[in-house]
Amino acid sequence: MKFLLDTHTFLWYLSGDSQLSLLAKETIENKENLYFSTVSLWEIAIKINMVKLTINRSLKDLITELNYMDIYILPINVQDIEMYPNLTLLQNHRDPFDRMLITQAMNRQLIIVTKDSKFDAYGINRLW
Numbered sequence: 001m002k003f004l005l006d007t008h009t010f011l012w013y014l015s016g017d018s019q020l021s022l023l024a025k026e027t028i029e030n031k032e033n034l035y036f037s038t039v040s041l042w043e044i045a046i047k048i049n050m051v052k053l054t055i056n057r058s059l060k061d062l063i064t065e066l067n068y069m070d071i072y073i074l075p076i077n078v079q080d081i082e083m084y085p086n087l088t089l090l091q092n093h094r095d096p097f098d099r100m101l102i103t104q105a106m107n108r109q110l111i112i113v114t115k116d117s118k119f120d121a122y123g124i125n126r127l128w
Helices: 007-015 022-030 038-049 059-068 078-086 096-108 117-122
Strands: 003-005 034-037 072-074 111-113
Touching: 003 007, 003 096, 007 022, 007 038, 007 059, 022 111, 034 038, 034 096, 038 059, 038 072, 038 096, 059 072, 078 096, 096 111, 096 117
Parallel strands: 003 034, 003 111, 034 072
Antiparallel strands: none
């Protein structure tokens, strides 16, 4: 199995946040077939810039941490972009970052590790 970490999942893991489920923590600590999207890195950068997020390290250090943990940084490819406009637009789920993660998971048969149950509406596998 291959796992795509949602933005909050990785940040909660790094900060030791108690909201992180035991299963999500164990999946990350297993260090096998883990992916983190460039979409999530972009989301973090935007939220830091807008002062909606504060993390205890630089973005460069965050990327170094991903590499150290053997988490593959997943780029956006043409197939992801082509699929994006065809993804059902649900009224309660318009977050463009999440929607791109969904297309990436669909295109690569990845299980998304996220607390967000809105992902379930897209017929993808979610672990929490």
